[in-house]
Structure formats: structure tokens, C-alpha cells
Amino acid sequence: EFMVGDTEQSVVFTAAVDSDADAGESVRLGFGALPGDVSSVAPTTARVEITDVAPTPVNFEQASYTVAEGGSVTVRVTLDTAAVARVDIPIMATNQGGATSVDYTTLPATVTINGGDTAGSFTFSAVDDSAVEPGESVRLSLGALPAGYVEGSTSATVVNISDDDVAQVAVSFGSAAYSVAEGASGTLTVHLSADPQRTVTIPLSRTHQGGASSSDYTLPSSVTFNSGDTTRTVSFLGTDDSVDDDGESVRLGFTSLPAGVSAGTPTETVVSIVDDDDPEVTVSFASASHTIPEGDDEAIAVVLDRDPERRVEVMLTVTPVEAVPADFDIEWPDPGNPRLLVFDAGVTGRTFTFSSLVDDEEEDVESVMVSIDTPSADRVTLGPVTHATVTIDARPSITFAGGGGFAGGGGGPSGPTPSEVDYEWAVKRDIEALDAGNDWPTGSWSDGRYLYIAENGSGAGDAVYAYDLATGERDEKREFALDGSNRAPRGIWSGGHGVAWVSDSGQDKLFAYDLESGERVEERDVELARRNRDARGIWSGDGVMWVLDSGKDSLFAYDLGTGAFTAEYALAETNSDPRGLWSDGTTAWVSDHAAKRLFAYRLPVPPADGPPEEPPALERIAGEDFEEPGRVGNNSPRGIWSDGDVMYVADENDDKVYSYNMPDAIDARLASLTLSGVDFGAFSPLRYDYASETIPHGNIATLTATPAQEGATVRIDRPDHDGDRGNGHHLRLLPGLEITITVTSPDRSRERVYRLRLGEEAQTGPAPDCLLGAVSAGFSLVVYEGEGVDDLIACAENRHLTALYVLHDGAWVSHIVGAPEFVNARFRALFADSVPALLPLVVRSEGPATPAPPAPAVTEPFATCLRGEIATGFSLVLYEGGSVDDLVACAEGLGVTAVYVLVEGEWVSHILDAPGFVNARFRGLFPDGVPAATPLTVRGEGP
Numbered sequence: 001e002f003m004v005g006d007t008e009q010s011v012v013f014t015a016a017v018d019s020d021a022d023a024g025e026s027v028r029l030g031f032g033a034l035p036g037d038v039s040s041v042a043p044t045t046a047r048v049e050i051t052d053v054a055p056t057p058v059n060f061e062q063a064s065y066t067v068a069e070g071g072s073v074t075v076r077v078t079l080d081t082a083a084v085a086r087v088d089i090p091i092m093a094t095n096q097g098g099a100t101s102v103d104y105t106t107l108p109a110t111v112t113i114n115g116g117d118t119a120g121s122f123t124f125s126a127v128d129d130s131a132v133e134p135g136e137s138v139r140l141s142l143g144a145l146p147a148g149y150v151e152g153s154t155s156a157t158v159v160n161i162s163d164d165d166v167a168q169v170a171v172s173f174g175s176a177a178y179s180v181a182e183g184a185s186g187t188l189t190v191h192l193s194a195d196p197q198r199t200v201t202i203p204l205s206r207t208h209q210g211g212a213s214s215s216d217y218t219l220p221s222s223v224t225f226n227s228g229d230t231t232r233t234v235s236f237l238g239t240d241d242s243v244d245d246d247g248e249s250v251r252l253g254f255t256s257l258p259a260g261v262s263a264g265t266p267t268e269t270v271v272s273i274v275d276d277d278d279p280e281v282t283v284s285f286a287s288a289s290h291t292i293p294e295g296d297d298e299a300i301a302v303v304l305d306r307d308p309e310r311r312v313e314v315m316l317t318v319t320p321v322e323a324v325p326a327d328f329d330i331e332w333p334d335p336g337n338p339r340l341l342v343f344d345a346g347v348t349g350r351t352f353t354f355s356s357l358v359d360d361e362e363e364d365v366e367s368v369m370v371s372i373d374t375p376s377a378d379r380v381t382l383g384p385v386t387h388a389t390v391t392i393d394a395r396p397s398i399t400f401a402g403g404g405g406f407a408g409g410g411g412g413p414s415g416p417t418p419s420e421v422d423y424e425w426a427v428k429r430d431i432e433a434l435d436a437g438n439d440w441p442t443g444s445w446s447d448g449r450y451l452y453i454a455e456n457g458s459g460a461g462d463a464v465y466a467y468d469l470a471t472g473e474r475d476e477k478r479e480f481a482l483d484g485s486n487r488a489p490r491g492i493w494s495g496g497h498g499v500a501w502v503s504d505s506g507q508d509k510l511f512a513y514d515l516e517s518g519e520r521v522e523e524r525d526v527e528l529a530r531r532n533r534d535a536r537g538i539w540s541g542d543g544v545m546w547v548l549d550s551g552k553d554s555l556f557a558y559d560l561g562t563g564a565f566t567a568e569y570a571l572a573e574t575n576s577d578p579r580g581l582w583s584d585g586t587t588a589w590v591s592d593h594a595a596k597r598l599f600a601y602r603l604p605v606p607p608a609d610g611p612p613e614e615p616p617a618l619e620r621i622a623g624e625d626f627e628e629p630g631r632v633g634n635n636s637p638r639g640i641w642s643d644g645d646v647m648y649v650a651d652e653n654d655d656k657v658y659s660y661n662m663p664d665a666i667d668a669r670l671a672s673l674t675l676s677g678v679d680f681g682a683f684s685p686l687r688y689d690y691a692s693e694t695i696p697h698g699n700i701a702t703l704t705a706t707p708a709q710e711g712a713t714v715r716i717d718r719p720d721h722d723g724d725r726g727n728g729h730h731l732r733l734l735p736g737l738e739i740t741i742t743v744t745s746p747d748r749s750r751e752r753v754y755r756l757r758l759g760e761e762a763q764t765g766p767a768p769d770c771l772l773g774a775v776s777a778g779f780s781l782v783v784y785e786g787e788g789v790d791d792l793i794a795c796a797e798n799r800h801l802t803a804l805y806v807l808h809d810g811a812w813v814s815h816i817v818g819a820p821e822f823v824n825a826r827f828r829a830l831f832a833d834s835v836p837a838l839l840p841l842v843v844r845s846e847g848p849a850t851p852a853p854p855a856p857a858v859t860e861p862f863a864t865c866l867r868g869e870i871a872t873g874f875s876l877v878l879y880e881g882g883s884v885d886d887l888v889a890c891a892e893g894l895g896v897t898a899v900y901v902l903v904e905g906e907w908v909s910h911i912l913d914a915p916g917f918v919n920a921r922f923r924g925l926f927p928d929g930v931p932a933a934t935p936l937t938v939r940g941e942g943p
Helices: 789-798 821-830 884-893 916-925
Strands: 026-030 045-049 056-060 064-068 072-079 087-096 110-113 119-125 137-142 149-151 156-162 169-173 177-181 185-192 200-209 222-225 231-238 249-254 261-263 268-274 281-285 289-294 297-304 312-321 328-331 340-343 349-356 366-372 380-382 387-396 399-402 405-407 441-446 450-455 463-468 489-494 499-504 509-514 535-541 544-549 554-559 565-570 578-583 587-592 597-602 637-642 646-651 656-661 670-675 689-691 694-696 700-707 713-716 729-732 738-744 751-757 760-762 778-784 801-808 811-816 839-845 873-879 896-903 906-911 934-940
Touching: 064 072, 064 119, 072 087, 072 110, 072 156, 110 119, 177 185, 177 231, 185 268, 222 231, 231 268, 281 312, 281 366, 289 297, 289 349, 297 312, 340 349, 349 387, 441 499, 441 535, 441 578, 441 646, 450 489, 450 637, 489 544, 489 578, 499 535, 535 587, 544 578, 578 646, 587 637, 597 637, 670 738, 670 751, 700 713, 700 738, 778 896, 778 934, 789 801, 789 811, 801 821, 801 873, 811 821, 839 873, 839 934, 884 896, 884 906, 896 916, 906 916
Parallel strands: 056 149, 064 156, 169 261, 177 268, 281 380, 289 387, 441 489, 441 637, 489 535, 535 578, 578 637, 689 751, 694 760
Antiparallel strands: 026 045, 056 072, 072 119, 087 110, 087 137, 137 156, 169 185, 185 231, 200 222, 200 249, 249 268, 281 297, 297 349, 312 340, 312 366, 328 349, 366 387, 399 405, 441 450, 450 463, 489 499, 499 509, 535 544, 544 554, 554 565, 578 587, 587 597, 637 646, 646 656, 670 700, 700 729, 713 738, 738 751, 778 839, 801 811, 801 839, 873 934, 896 906, 896 934
């Protein structure tokens, strides 16, 4: 538009920016309809050429990024050329691999690049959570770009979120027990509770049991799971050996578990290695002598030292000595095969019955010898007692007539007849009358010598009374009064180690007392569950306190260490008035007032995860019930306790204690336990843990564990030191050694474990220098100062010796330390008076080695240069001392052809007349001469 006075105007032509490749574009401009007084002159058109400019590519600086949970990363967006003006680049996010918007902070919608810049950026922050979510990522791409901008070659990027959480899984064995035969391979299964989502390696721990060692099997040290694996198998190969090694097993577990892996259930498994070898067994009489009065009979036992694991037949020979066949009778197990005893697998004892017959003659001494014939079976040998002498006593026997009296002369009062039948009334073990103050007896417990009975009278005399089991006499020194709030005592139990607990049917706790003083030990009280308000009999074992409840007719379980309530079990409907409780660890017996009997149940194992909502029923074992009490007048049975031989049942109405026979077949007690030379206190079959304060120095001892019942088996966890079970079970005494003896009942239903821990070594007896010379592991030559054989053996034990040898008439005579007397009888006979001074000996030790003590000066001259008898063959002598050449000259003069000395268990010789190089080592041992009283072995050619 021209104004007055204008002769020229301009227009602005603006080319729009686009992203199209459109080179060659132009626009032709011309005049439109001019006003009437305006005409056009050339040029009347103009052409505007539009120059095409290429669009700017937009890229992500990197194709991918990685950021850890809780971390951040900078993401950059770049331009190939600087921006002419500010430009906002839109960003789009796409979640991948399970990622969601909560896994990272909010992202900007655009990235701003200012004019003149070539890049812009923003921060990507990952959220730190505890979820296991591997593989998460976010894909970032470009949105709709402004005009003039196009996507470059890296138009998208992926931000990977690195998860720092691992999958939590539990590892467990497929079974709590496996069995693999020797020479066979077994497959063990290991499970994970879920996919580990990574590779995890589980190390396996192993504990050898029953004498097993690493040579008995082959097993990998670990098992590896890859991502996706939840089950793997492990091969266990049992070694096929020729050793009879029953009872070996390996307990496997998990150790040093990696992060994110915990132990599941079962966390351990036991692999039993099934032995395929017959054991070596010895056969022996249980006793070498028996005295049987005329008119009596007695069972004479023949025993094997271990389970034969096959059929073994043993023949006996009967030889009358100062007796005739009319004086006795023998009842054999199989009348059709007299003198034959058969031991089947699992049987270690058999008996025959010897009866002394009554006659009118008064003989001085009548006896019969019964001998074991030499076994013909393979791997069966004679034991230490091969003969049993039975003496027939002409004196008449005394017979029981009942009622605690004895028959004789004119007879005695009539009474109940004792029974030897399982579960029936034994009579002879009854406590006939409780104290007058103990006229309301309730619970009972015993330490094996004294029977403690709780009293719940009507007055204030609630107390615990004590009775000697052997005599039935009351022992007031062991009694104690109960707390004033413990007014309804119903049960008592103690482990015999300081604390006794007493239940109370009117209180919701067990009262704890010091067993020795009777003082309260309130910190050891056990709080009972609300449902357990009518507490009756109590018993404890394996860390669990069991409490009867008469209101709920249930058996409750508590952790004895923490007092936590762990389980409740329902009694049988007919057991509706429960009173007393006792268990042998396998069966629990419950006395019942209404039923007048003892009910038997399988003692359960409380669940690890606490009591279920509904108490399960206890498993009944009706075959082990005591049905006798109601039949014999024991109509108010209360507290019960057993020593394994009889069951004692207190009666509230009779004020006495009845006794009933326990079955021999379920008896897993030891009758005796000894370890030669070691004092660990008095043994009781009812005490299972023992410890000695000291042990003899470096001794080999014989462990003798005799089961209470014929047919029971004994397993000792420590192997026999010399491998010869025929001479007893020998052990090397080591400080702190724990020995486990497991007894299995004749019917194999029960096991009882006795433990013996050894104390420190005691230096007793003669000083170690009574044996001159160094002792190494193996054989050594030493000199004894001279005293009795017992002094020599004591000295040998102090030097850790296991055997001594002397040469007599060219033959070796041995004394094995710790062996039975008959083994060493010849050695003792050689030195019946004393052992001569400066006696040379060959000794054996299994270590530790002991150096030579200072040698005393030899003041008396030797009668000859070599002291000791030199016989044809080998002899032990002492040298008077001097150079090697002097020794050679001495030896030649006495007809000796070779001289030997023991050095660190190896013989070094000097052969007379041999070349110098042959004897160089011997001469090298004594460059300064051979000391006086050096023990030597020499060879003589006679005379």
C-alpha cells in the first residue's frame, strides 16, 4: 500500500520450515487488478526461488543405559546441528520386562534444547524396592518431532534397571533318610522351594556316624542349581569293602548357604551304608561259675559279643566232675538237639536251664563242667570264658511263700504268688506300707535308689516323701515340704540334676524345687497353658516336659528350656480319669483311677511349628497296657515310675506301692559299664551321662558294656583299637574323648544311649624314666630299671606303650597293655618274682613319642661285655659301653654274628665280618662310642 508521497514499498516473503526434501520449489509473484489510475510497466512479475534446507536429525546419545535400584542416570538427546532457536523434543516411555511406573520417578514429557545448543538431557531415577524383579527395563523413544527435525539412527534407547534383590528360596533334602548298600550307588534329591532366578551353589556338610569314615563312600561336596532349576540329584556311592562295619551312616546337611537361600525341612538327611559283610563274633559263657542249691534251677547264658547277622550254631559238652547224671538235669532249647544252641540274626544270647536234683546223700562237692566246643562256623571264635562250672549245693533252697515272707520249717503266712509274666504283679518289689503321714500318695519319681512320693493330705502336711527302693524304708533326710501355694500336688519329676518339678491341680504352673535342699527355685517354674489347669502326672525327656490333664483328658507338651507350650494330645475315651505318667522315651504309660489300669501310648514328637488347633489323638499301644492293677486290689493307681525291670504304682487307698513286671523284650538298659583304669563314678542303668575327672596317662583301656537283657545289642561308636573283638573292646584314652554306647532292646523297638566323657590325663605311678631310652611311634628298644611286672606296666602306660616284648629261649614273649590276664599269663610267669634290673625290652607305641630320660650312671661293672643270656638265634642284651670296635670284639668272643639297634622304629645292623660300607650306618650312629647300658638285639649261632 502506497501513501501520498510514497514511490516504493516492499513485501516480506517467508519460506515455511518443513521436514520434506523438496528442492526446486519457487513462487512467481505478479500484480493483480490495479486501480483505475495505476498501470503496470515491466517487469510486471518476479520469481522467488525457495532454497530447500535438510531437517536436523534427533538422536539419543546411547542405545542403552543401566541404572541400579536407588540410582540415577543422565539420558542425553542430541542434534546433528545446533538448534536455530529453542526446540522441545517430546519423549515417550514404554515399560518392559515387568517394569511399571512405580519402578522409577516421573519422566519429563519433553527435553529442551536451547538455540545454539546441540543437546539436552534429563535424569532417569530408579526406585529402590525389596521386590525380586529381574529383567526390568524402560524403552524411551522420540514423540512427534517439530518441523525441521527428524528421527536419527538412534531414535530410541533402553534403560535397564539392575535389581539388587535376589529370590528368597529354601533348600531341603527330598527325604530325611536314605539307604545305600556297599558297592552300590544311591540318588539323593535336593529341592529348592522356588526358581532361584540365578545360579546358586549349595555346599554339603557331612558328619560321620557309627564308625563311618570318608573312605566308606564317595559324594560331591556341593550341588549347583541354575536359573529355572528347583530339583537336583546327588549320587552317593558306597564303598565295597571286606570289613564288617554295621551301623555306619553319614549325616548330610547344608553349610555356608549363599545369600537369599535358607534351610528348609528336612534340613538334614542320614544316609545309612548297608554292610554286606558277616561280622566276626566270639562265643563265651556269661559267667564262669554257678552255684545251684539242690531243688533249684538256673538259666545259664551263652553269649556272642555282637549281633551275628546270620545263623550261628554252637555245640556244648557236659562233663560231670564229682557228680553223676542223677544229680542234675539240663533242659535244652531244642530237646531234639541236646547240647545245641542256635543264634539267629539279631540274637546275642541263648540259655539252657540247669536243674540241681534233690537226693538223700550229703556230698561234699558236686560239680559239672559245661564247655563250648571249638566253633566250626566261619568267623566264629571262642571268647574269654569257654568253660562254666556248676556247683551243686547240697543245702536246701529257701522258697518264697508270698506276702513278703519266706517258707521254711513250719511254713509262713499265705500271700500273693509272685509272677514273672510281663505286666503282671511282681509282688517281691512292693513297698508294703507307706509312712502314716503319707496316707494320700499322688505322684512318684525315683533316681533309681530312692522313690519320691508326693503327699496331698487334707491338712497342711503337703510334702515329698522318700523311700529306699531296696528296703522300702523311709529316708527322712531326702524329703522336703512343699510351698504353701503348692496345695494340690499331683505329680513329681526330676532329671536327677538339681531341680524337681511338682504339678498342682489347683495352679497353672509346675513348681520347681532344689532336690537337695527342698528350697524353691522359682526361676525354673513352668507356666502351663490355660487348657492345662488340672495338671496331674508329669514326665520329662529329650528336653520336653509332658503334663497330664484330668479335666481335658489330654497330654500337654512344653519346651523344658523355654517353658513354651508346644503340643496337646487327646487320650483314649476309656482313659477318662488319668492320674500318673511315666515313659521310657518310646511308650508313655498313664494310670487311670476309674479304669484301674495303665494305658500305653506311643510317645509323639511335638511339632516344630506349634500346637494344631484340634489336639490329635495319641496312638494307642494296647499290647503294652498294664491290666493287672484292678485285679489285684490296686484300685486307686496314682503315681507311676519304672526302673526298666518293674513298674511301681502308688495306691491312694492302700497306702502302698505295687510292682509289676516290665517286659524284658523292650529293655534297652545296660546292666553294667566299666572302662578299665578309669573312675567315672558309680554306674546306674538309669543314668545316661558320665564323666571322669582324669584318665591314666597314655593308656589303652577295655570298655565293657553289658546289656541288662539277653538278646539286647550294644554298639560303641569308637572303633575297637586293635580290631580284635575277641579280646574285648579296646580304646585309646584321650583327654576330652566322648564315647557313646547305644543299647538296642531285644525286640529292636527301643534304643538307649549312654555317654562317657573322659577327663584330663593324670600323671600317676612310676616316673617315666623307669624305662631308659627314647620311645617313637612303632617299635623301640628300651631298658627297664627293674621292679615288679605291675610297676613295669604302670611305667609303660606313662610312656604311651601298647605292648612289651622280651626274648626268651629265642622266642618273643609279649605283654599287651590292657589285654585280659590270660593273654599276658606267660609274660607274668617269666617274672613271677620280679623283673631283673636293666632288662632290655622291645616296646611298641602308637604315639606320642617320648624322648629318652636322663640315663643313670652304671656304677657296677658288667660280668661280661654283653649282659644277658645269648641263645642260638636272637637275644636281647645290654652293652657295657665302649667303641664300636670294642663292641665287635666283644661280640665275636661270645659267638655273636650280628648286632642290631632300633632307631625311630627301624633296625640298624652291624654284620660281623661284612665289608665296611655294609656297617657304615651303624658306625655313623656311634661316632663317639656306644653308651653304657645300650640295649641291643644280637644273633648267635651257638653254642
